[in-house]
Amino acid sequence: MLLLLGLGAPASAWAQTTAPDDFGQNRIQYKRFNWEFYSTQNFNIYYSQNGKELARNAAEHAEKELKRITSLIGYYPYSKITIIVYNSVSDMKQSNIGLIDDPYKGGNDALFVKSKIEVAFEGAQTEFKRQMTYRISELLLSDMMYGGSLKEVIQSNYLLRLPEWFVSGAAAYLSEGWSVEMDDYMRDMIQKTGGKRSEPLFARNQRLTGQAIWNYITERHGTAAIQNILNLTRITRDIEIGIASSLNMPYKRFTRDWFAYYTQMNTFADGSMPSPDKDRKVKKTNGRNYLYSEPAFSPSGQQLAYVIYDRGAYKVMVRNLANKGHRMVYRGGYKMPNLAVDHTVPLVSWRTESQLGISDVRRGKLQIKLQAATARYFPGVATIKALLGDNSNIIPLGAYSQVAGLDFSEDGQMMVLSAVKNGQSDLYLYRGSRLSQQLTNDIYDDLSPSFLPGTGNRLVFSSNRLPDSLQSSRGKFANVGSNYDVYLYDPTNTHSRFWQLTYTPANEGQPIGLSEDEIMYVGEETGIKSLYRHNIKNGQIDRVTDFRQNIKSFDYNVRTGNLTFVANDRAKEYLYWYPNNPLQPIANTGFKTKRQQVLEANLQRRLQQERDRIAAALAAKAAADSLAAIQVPQDSLGTDSTAVPAPKPPVAAPRAKRVLAMATPDSLILNYPKPYDLRFGVNNIVSSIHADPLLGFGFVMEVGMADLFEDYRIRGGVFALTDLETNNFYAEYSNLKNRYDYRIGYQKQSIRQGSNTGIERRLGKHEILPALSYPLTNALSVKFLPRYANLRYTIIERFDVPDVVMDFAGIGGELVFDNSVVTGMNMREGTRMKVGITRMYGLGASETGFGKFYVDLRHYQKIHRQFVWANRLSYGHSFGPSPKKYLLGGVDNWINAEQDNTQIWGDDLTIDTYPAEFFYLDYAMPLRGFNYNARNGSRYVLWNTELRLPLFQYLFEGPINSGFFRNLQMVGFFDTGTAYNSGNPFSDDNSVNTQPVPRPPFEVIVRNFRNPFMYGYGFGARTTLLGVYGRFDMAWGEKDLKREGPKFYFSMGYDF
CATH class of the missing domain: 2.40.160.50 (membrane protein fhac: a member of the omp85/tpsb transporter family)
Incomplete structure (x- = not known):
C-alpha cells in the first residue's frame, strides 16, 4: 500500500481509501488556448489568440535586456529561455504552471530551475517591460545559484538556502533600479521605526529591502560588485562570505553601513514632511495586510466607494460619510496567493448617486456590472441569477482582454474606457452600453481617463506617448518610454483633438477633472508621489500635499471638499479621508529626495554626453566637407578657378523636452510563428528514506515530468526495502488542460513476509485508479473515483497450495476544499x-x-x-x-x-x-x-x-x-x-x-x-x-x- 510512500507522492492516497493527505488547489480553464511561438537567438516566446503583437514586442525587449542583465551579473544561460505571454492576468490565472500538490508534503524534493517565465500584459507597456525584465533577472539569478548540472542542482538544494531578499531583491534592482516604490518603502519604514534597527524592514518586505541593499552596493561600490558577490556566494554557498570577500569588509560592518546610508538620507527636520494623520484613517488597523484601491466619491460627495484586496479576493465597499456606516456592494476573486493578483479588477466609477459601474471578470469573461450602491451584496443570490441567465445591468466587453481605466460622464450617459486590444491600451468612448468611438489607436499607453465636469465629452488621461505621436503615428515598441504626462482630449477643437498638458521628466498620472478648466493628478517631481492642482487655462501648477509617503491613488469631490487617498504606514496600506480640504498650495522649498537628485544628475550627464556626441559628429562632418572642397583634381591645375566654398556652420541640436532615447538596436527579425509541439521534460526528483509502520525502512525515488504548460503530467516512483524483494511501484498520468481534470494511475505492490509458522509468503496487488475532477472554484472541487484492484496471496515453495486471488471494483467520490x-x-x-x-x-x-x-x-x-x-x-x-x-x-x-x-x-x-x-x-x-x-x-x-x-x-x-x-x-x-x-x-x-x-x-x-x-x-x-x-x-x-x-x-x- 502506498501508505509506504510517506514522502508525499500523490499515489500514497491510492492505497489508503481515506487518502488523508491528498488536498490541493485548482486552476479553472474557461477558454481553450491555441499556442504558437516565435524563436529568437536566446528565447522562445509563446502566445495565444490575439497575442502576436505582444509576443513580437516581448521578443524585442527580451533580447535587448538579456545583454544588459548578463553583463551585470556575469552569467549567461546555457539554453534558450521560454517566455509565455498572456493577454491578461485573467488568462494567466487559468494556467496550470506552478500548480503543485503540496510543497511541504514529502521528502527531499529537488525542484529543477525551469528556464521559463510567465508574463501577463496588465494594460501598460512600461509595466510589461518591467515585469519581463524582473522575471528574466529572477530566472537567471536562480539558475546561477541553484542550476547547472544534476549534481549541482542536488548539492544546491541540500547546501544552499538563500534568503528571499537576496534573489528577489537583486531581480527587482536589475529591473527597476532605484525605484519610487523602494524609496518610499525605505523612507516610511525608517521614519516609523526610528531608524535604529534594520530587522523590521526584512520582516515587512524582503523584496524591497533586498532591492535597497543591491542599490546601495551599486551606488557605493559600483556595478562590478554585483557579479563578484553573486559568484562568490555561488562558490562558497554562504552569503556573508560572498559579500564580505567581495567588498573587502566584515559582514557586520556592511549591514551597518547600508542601513546608515538610507537612515541619513531619510532623516528630516521635525514637521518638515509630515505623515498622513492617523486619525483620518477609514480603518484604524490593517492586521491582515489588506490592499486598498479605487477610492471614489459619489457625485454628491456623501458616499465613498473603495476596493479591498485580500490575497486575490476583493470586496467593493461603500461608506456613508454622514453616519460612518459601510456595506459590501460587490465581491469576487478567491484567496489564492499563489496566483498573480490582478489589480485592474475590479475598477470602480460612480454612474449616478445610487449606482456604481464595476469592471470584473466572471467565468473568464470581461464585463462591467452596474451595481446598486444602496443595497448589500449577497453572493448566493448573484450566483443563482447568473445561472438563470440574468444579464441585466451587465455591459459585456468580450472584444477586449482587460480594462485598465473606467469613468462615467457627469450625466451618466457616456462611459470612457482604457481597454486593451491586440496588445495595446487605447481609449474607447461608449454611449449607453454601445461603443461610439475609438479615440486612440497606437502602441502607447493611454491610462486613467476622466471626464472634465461641465464639458460634455472632454476628458484627460495619462500617457507615455511622444509629442509627435498625437497625430497619426502609431509608434514603435522600442520608442515607448517610461515617462507619463497628462493629455487633454477635446473633440470640439478643429486644430487638434489632443493636447499635452504637462512636460516634466517626472511622471504624472491618475488625472481627474475638478472643473472645465482645472484638473488634479499625482506627480513625482520631488521624488515623492504627491497631489498637484493644474489650471489648464493659465498653466499654473500647485502642489497641494507634502506627505513623506507616496500617494498611490486618490479622489477629490469639489462640492464637499472631501479628499481621500491611499498611502502606506509601516509598509501597510491605509485609506485616508480628509473632509473639507481646500487644496491649499504648498510652498516650493526646492526639496527633492536623494533619489531624485541622483536621477536628475545622471540625466544631465547623459544629456551633456549626447550634446557632445552630436557636436563632435557635426564638427567631424564639417571638417571632412572642408577637406573635400580644397582637394583639387590633378587635371584641373593651371585653370583660373581658385574659389573654395566656405564650410557650412554647424547646426545646433534641438533641445529635447524629455529624456533622450538611447540608440535603439537593429530591429529584430522574426521568422514565421510555429505551432506548439507537445514535449515532456523532468520537473522534479524526490529521493529519501521512509519508515513504514509494517515493513520498516525503505528507499523512495520519484520522478515527475510535465509538458511546457504543465497541462499534462507524468509521475512515477518506487518504494523498496533493502532486500529489494518488497517493493512498490506506481505511475500516474494527469490531464489538467480542460474544464474537467482527469488522471489515471497504476500501482503494483509486491511484499514478501514471514509468519509465526515460518512459512514465507508473498502478497501482490495491481490497482488501476482513474479519477475525474471538476473544480467548482480555485479552492473547491468534486471528484469521481472509480478503481479496480487485483490482489494475490502466494505461499512460497508450496506449489501444491493454490494462490488466493481477489478482484475488486470500486466507486467513490470526494469533496475537497483547500484555501490554505x-x-x-x-x-x-x-x-x-x-x-x-x-x-x-x-x-x-x-x-x-x-x-x-x-x-x-x-x-x-x-x-x-x-x-x-x-x-x-x-x-x-x-x-x-x-x-x-x-x-x-x-x-x-x-x-x-x-x-x-x-x-x-x-x-x-x-x-x-x-x-x-x-x-x-x-x-x-x-x-x-x-x-x-x-x-x-x-x-x-x-x-x-x-x-x-x-x-x-x-x-x-x-x-x-x-x-x-x-x-x-x-x-x-x-x-x-x-x-x-x-x-x-x-x-x-x-x-x-x-x-x-x-x-x-x-x-x-x-x-x-x-x-x-x-x-x-x-x-x-x-x-x-x-x-x-x-x-x-x-x-x-x-x-x-x-x-x-x-x-x-x-x-x-x-x-x-
Missing part, C-alpha cells in the same frame, strides 16, 4: 477539508466487499506574526460485509517505531484467506504518547491541536542565514482519539466497553465502561538538517485514567 496559504516551512494559514466515500465490491465474492467514509478537516489560525494554532479533526468509518480496521496511535514516518499487539497484522488478519485485510489496513495518526495500534476498530475519531512557533523567525525579524535555525519550530500539542467497532464511542456494546471472555461451551461478555478516549500531550521541535525535515516529540499518554511516558518520537515529514 503556505507562509513558510511547515507553516500555513487557512483551511483544508476533505470529505469522501468509497465502496469496493468483491467480484465473484460479494462477502468480501467493504466501504469507507472519511472526513479530514484542518484549520491553521494565525495568532501573532508567524505563531500559528493548527487543528485537525479526522474521522473514518469502514462498513460493508467485510469492514477493514483502523490502527490508532503513533506518528507517521516514525524512526524508532514501537507497536502494540504485534499479531494484529499477522495470522490474526487471516491474510491467507483475505489479503485485502492487509492491503486496506489504515493507520490513524498522530496520537502521541502511544505506540502503533494502541487501539483498533472499524471506526475512529481523532483530534489534534498544535501551537507552532518558529522560534528564531519570531524573535528576530531580520534574515536568518542558517537553515537549521531559520526553520527551527517549537511545538506544543494535544491529541485525543479513539477507535471502536460499532455504535458510538460511548455505546455500552462497542468494542471499547465490551470484552469477550471464552468459557466453553459459553462465552461471557464483560462490560467495563472505560473512558473510550486516549489522550496524548507534550512538546516537540522541528527543523531541517541536510535537506531533511525532522521532527522530535516528547509525549505523555493517558489511557483508562493511567498516565504513561514520557515517550520519545523521532520522525520525518511535515504537518500532522
